[in-house]
Amino acid sequence: MAHIDIQALVRGDIRNVSRAISFVENNRNGKDDLLDNIFPEIGKAYRIGVTGPPGAGKSTLADKLISLMRARANTVGVISIDPTSPFTGGALLGDRIRMNQHSGDPGVYIRSMASRGSMGGLAVSAQEAGDILDAAGMDIVIFETVGVGQVELDVAEAADSTVVVLVPESGDEVQAMKSGLMEIADIFVLNKSDREGSERAFVELRNILDLKNTRNSDWPVEILKTAAVDNEGVHTVYDKIQEHYQFLEDSGGLRKKRQRRYEKRVEGLIRQRLNTMFWNTRRTAKLTDAINRIDTINKSPYSLAQELIRDLAI
Amino acid sequence: MAHIDIQALVRGDIRNVSRAISFVENNRNGKDDLLDNIFPEIGKAYRIGVTGPPGAGKSTLADKLISLMRARANTVGVISIDPTSPFTGGALLGDRIRMNQHSGDPGVYIRSMASRGSMGGLAVSAQEAGDILDAAGMDIVIFETVGVGQVELDVAEAADSTVVVLVPESGDEVQAMKSGLMEIADIFVLNKSDREGSERAFVELRNILDLKNTRNSDWPVEILKTAAVDNEGVHTVYDKIQEHYQFLEDSGGLRKKRQRRYEKRVEGLIRQRLNTMFWNTRRTAKLTDAINRIDTINKSPYSLAQELIRDLAI
Numbered sequence: 001m002a003h004i005d006i007q008a009l010v011r012g013d014i015r016n017v018s019r020a021i022s023f024v025e026n027n028r029n030g031k032d033d034l035l036d037n038i039f040p041e042i043g044k045a046y047r048i049g050v051t052g053p054p055g056a057g058k059s060t061l062a063d064k065l066i067s068l069m070r071a072r073a074n075t076v077g078v079i080s081i082d083p084t085s086p087f088t089g090g091a092l093l094g095d096r097i098r099m100n101q102h103s104g105d106p107g108v109y110i111r112s113m114a115s116r117g118s119m120g121g122l123a124v125s126a127q128e129a130g131d132i133l134d135a136a137g138m139d140i141v142i143f144e145t146v147g148v149g150q151v152e153l154d155v156a157e158a159a160d161s162t163v164v165v166l167v168p169e170s171g172d173e174v175q176a177m178k179s180g181l182m183e184i185a186d187i188f189v190l191n192k193s194d195r196e197g198s199e200r201a202f203v204e205l206r207n208i209l210d211l212k213n214t215r216n217s218d219w220p221v222e223i224l225k226t227a228a229v230d231n232e233g234v235h236t237v238y239d240k241i242q243e244h245y246q247f248l249e250d251s252g253g254l255r256k257k258r259q260r261r262y263e264k265r266v267e268g269l270i271r272q273r274l275n276t277m278f279w280n281t282r283r284t285a286k287l288t289d290a291i292n293r294i295d296t297i298n299k300s301p302y303s304l305a306q307e308l309i310r311d312l313a314i
Numbered sequence: 315m316a317h318i319d320i321q322a323l324v325r326g327d328i329r330n331v332s333r334a335i336s337f338v339e340n341n342r343n344g345k346d347d348l349l350d351n352i353f354p355e356i357g358k359a360y361r362i363g364v365t366g367p368p369g370a371g372k373s374t375l376a377d378k379l380i381s382l383m384r385a386r387a388n389t390v391g392v393i394s395i396d397p398t399s400p401f402t403g404g405a406l407l408g409d410r411i412r413m414n415q416h417s418g419d420p421g422v423y424i425r426s427m428a429s430r431g432s433m434g435g436l437a438v439s440a441q442e443a444g445d446i447l448d449a450a451g452m453d454i455v456i457f458e459t460v461g462v463g464q465v466e467l468d469v470a471e472a473a474d475s476t477v478v479v480l481v482p483e484s485g486d487e488v489q490a491m492k493s494g495l496m497e498i499a500d501i502f503v504l505n506k507s508d509r510e511g512s513e514r515a516f517v518e519l520r521n522i523l524d525l526k527n528t529r530n531s532d533w534p535v536e537i538l539k540t541a542a543v544d545n546e547g548v549h550t551v552y553d554k555i556q557e558h559y560q561f562l563e564d565s566g567g568l569r570k571k572r573q574r575r576y577e578k579r580v581e582g583l584i585r586q587r588l589n590t591m592f593w594n595t596r597r598t599a600k601l602t603d604a605i606n607r608i609d610t611i612n613k614s615p616y617s618l619a620q621e622l623i624r625d626l627a628i
Contacts, residue, residue, distance in 0.1 A: 032616040039614030259605045262615055266601055269619035274588040277628050287580055291573045300353030301576055302346040305583035314591050314628050 006037050012075075012137045014109060021111055024128045027121075032269070035128055038135035043258065045077075045134035046245060049159030051145045051152045052181065056165040057191040061228040061237070062144055066102055068238045069140055077133030078110040079126050080144045081155070109133065123154030124268060127261070130158060156184035157264070160257055161244045163237065165189045168201035182208060185221055187240050193225035193233070219247055274314075283308055320351050326389075326451045328423060335425055338442045341435075346583070349442055352449035357572065359391075359448035360559060363473030365459045366495065370479040371505040375542040375551070376458055380416055382552045383454055391447030392424040393440050394458045395469070423447065437468030438582060441575070444472060470498035471578070474571055475558045477551065479503045482515035496522060499535055501554050507539035507547070533561055588628075597622055 004023060009016040020038075024031055050058050050065075059080075066076050102108040113126055130141045143159055145152045156162045164185035188209070190202055205223055224240060226233035248254040290297055290304055299307075318337060323330040334352075338345055364372050364379075373394075380390050416422040427440055444455045457469045470476045478499035502523070504516055519537055538554060540547035562568040604611055604618055613621075 036614045036616040039616070040612060255608060259608045262608060262611075263601065263605050265615035266604075266619050266622075269615060270592060270623060271585065271589055273619065273623050274592055274626075274628070275585055277623075277626070278584060278588055287577065290580075291577055294569060294573045294576060297576075298354060300350045301579035301583060302350040302353070305580050305587065306346075308580075309584060309587050309591075312588075312591070312628055314588070314626055 004034060006034070009038065009132070009136055010041050014106075017109065017132060017136045018111070020132045021113075021129045024132065025113055025125050027125070031128075035131060038131065041135035042131050043134070045130070045138050045141045046161075047130055047134075047141045047143065047159045048241060049143045049145070049156050049162040049184075050165065051143075051156065051162065051184070052165035052189075053167075056167045057228050058144055058165045061163075061165055061189060061191060061226065061234065062142055063101065064228055064231055064234040065238055065241075066108060066142075068235065070102075070105065070107055073107075074139040075107045075137065076109070076140045076142060077130075077136070077138035078108070078142045078144060079129050079133070080110065080112045081122060081126055109138065123158065126155055127158040127265075152181070153184055158261065160248060160254060161186045161241050163187045163189055163241065165191050166201070166205070167192045168195050168198040186219065186244050187237065188221060188223040189226050189233075189237055190223055191226050191228050194227045194230075198225070218251065219244065318348060320348070323352065323446070323450055324355050328420075331423065331446060331450045332425070334446045335427075335443045338446065339427055339439050341439070345442075349445060352445065355449035356445050357448065359444070359452050359455045361444055361448075361455045361457065361472060361474045362555060363457045363459070363470050363476040363498075364479065365457075365470065365476065365498070366479035366503075367481075370481050371542050372458055372479045375477075375479055375503060375505060375540065375548065376456055377415065378542055378545055378548040379552055379555075380422060380456075382549065384416075384419065384421055387421075388453040389421045389451065390423070390454045390456060391444075391450070391452035392422070392456045392458060393443050393447070394424065394426045395436060395440060423452065437472065440469055441472040441579075467498060472575065474562060474568060475500045475555050477501045477503055477555065479505050480515075480519070481506045482509050482512040500533065500558050501551065502535060502537040503542075503547075503551055504537055504539050505542050508541045508544075512539070532565065533558065 004019050005013070005016050009020055020034060023034060050062050052058050062078065066078070069076050102110065111129065113122065113129065126143055126145075130143065133141045143155045145155050162184050164181045164187070166181075166188065168190065188205065190198065190205065192198070193202070202223060202225065209221055209223065222240065224233060224236050226237060228234055245254075248257070286308060287304070290299060318333050319327070319330050323334055334348060337348060364376050366372050376392065380392070383390050416424065425443065427436065427443065440457055440459075444457065447455045457473055459469050476498050478495045478501070480495075480502065482504065502519065504512065504519065506512075507516070516537060516539065523535055523537065536554065538547055538550050540551060542548055559568075562571070600622060601618070604613065
């Protein structure tokens with residue numbers, strides 16, 4: 001951590017911000033200390049999640065939203081989570097290129113994170129990168145994720161407002177896929193709504209939403225039509241995000257989200273540390289021994305776990 | 315667990331198989347005992363993962379593969395993982411309907427599992443359901459998953475052979491999505507290959523694969539073209555799965571996979587149990603107290619976790 005200057009980071013120095021995010025992304029020793037040090041500085045940024053299936057136009061929408069935010073002199077940090085591949089050696093380029101119009105603007109910081117690593121690891125890293133941008137004084141942090149997996153659900157939890165971007169399409173499975181996103185959307189955007197089939201998709205989506213809104217009517221989730229590439233409807237999305245922010249502020253929802261994040265973070269850290277403490281040389285050897293006898297072993301994983309944990313008092 | 319008859323389950327009694335899977339899916343008390351009891355009976359089924367993006371035709375392909383397996387008198391269990399929604403109240407119907415032609419066949423058991431639950435939970439449940447089908451004497455277990463998230467990657471680990479089904483499509487992001495699946499594919503199927511653009515998609519895919527195969531040439535991943543709905547090319551997929559099985563058998567890969575699964579299962583159980591033991595009343599109260607003071611708290615999650623774990627000797 002010697003090479004990260006926390007004071008410079010908090011002043012918004014981009015070199016130190018970048019280093020800190022890499023540090024967190026690579027899960028380096030001292031990461032927790034770094035995040036502990038910046039903790040007093042976080043809690044000011046508004047966190048927006050932008051998610052949806054590939055090709056929905058998330059980056060284009062984010063790009064236009066950023067322009068509106070910049071017009072109000074808000075600084076914006078973007079964490080973009082790309083699928084990656086060990087053998088191509090890094091994140092693919094799509095999103096970064098598409099948001100390139102802001103690349104000369106010091107008020108916008110865009111960072112891709114690779115979706116490698118283990119279960120839940122990426123969502124945690126993304127949230128921590130968000131904390132770093134927050135501490136560095138960014139007014140708004142955008143998490144952009146591609147897909148509809150667990151990472152998206154986790155990242156949604158890291159966001160104050162989650163915008164789900166869809167395009168007019170059809171088919172059972174696409175419908176099914178949409179459902180996974182239903183739960184996390186605060187705002188729906190039906191992008192490319194100049195396309196054929198858009199009205200039908202809108203009605204279908206609204207029918208499902210009506211069902212949802214009946215159960216949870218505090219914040220009625222709306223569907224906004226856009227054609228982001230032509231900048232159509234983007235301002236409405238921007239306004240709706242503001243409205244949702246106000247709603248959260250007034251209803252105590254923002255506080256609840258902060259609480260939930262704090263809680264999850266502590267729980268995650270404990271889980272991690274317990275695990276590291278548990279797997280000492282003796283226990284690891286016992287597991288290795290069982291694995292080496294896999295062909296003849298009559299002890300189930302359940303029995304072995306029970307045996308390993310029996311003598312433990314915590 | 316009183317209502318599950320293990321002996322009947324092992325004889326292949328479907329009512330008890332279904333109950334056992336529900337038991338596991340709902341994470342009921344006694345689940346570990348159940349799985350412990352059937353452990354001596356597992357290890358005979360061959361496990362096949364079929365995954366890919368929505369609409370690729372996974373269910374249709376699985377359906378035709380099942381017919382070929384049945385023609386050889388193999389019994390088949392299918393675990394189909396559907397996206398679900400708390401407010402529609404269950405898994406969506408698509409896949410089950412599509413595989414309906416086998417619904418009268420006692421040698422085929424098809425079960426949908428809902429993709430609710432917490433991180434990693436579904437993949438674990440699916441694998442445990444696979445163990446139950448294995449113990450019940452199914453010759454082949456198919457895991458069918460929709461999407462490209464963490465669940466797919468985890469389920470791939472639960473399979474001996476993973477078949478990734480794609481359709482000819484284009485665009486950066488689709489490409490990116492495919493890359494997430496590159497890592498887990500033992501066999502690629504380019505379905506709907508009678509479609510326009512199929513040849514281009516084939517070449518694109520092959521270029522990426524060449525890169526991969528250079529690095530890991532023990533099992534060269536091939537792309538098989540199918541039009542599953544017309545039963546075209548399905549037999550080739552079936553043969554390739556057999557070939558991959560033989561490869562794994564000969565190279566020791568099957569054993570390695572069993573070892574890895576055993577190891578992960580023990581690690582998962584330990585993680586779970588440590589967590590349950592850790593969060594006693596006193597520690598939970600400490601966390602709750604911190605959360606209630608979220609507005610003024612100056613102790614970071616990292617400090618609190620450190621404090622909570624400091625007195626621990628495990």
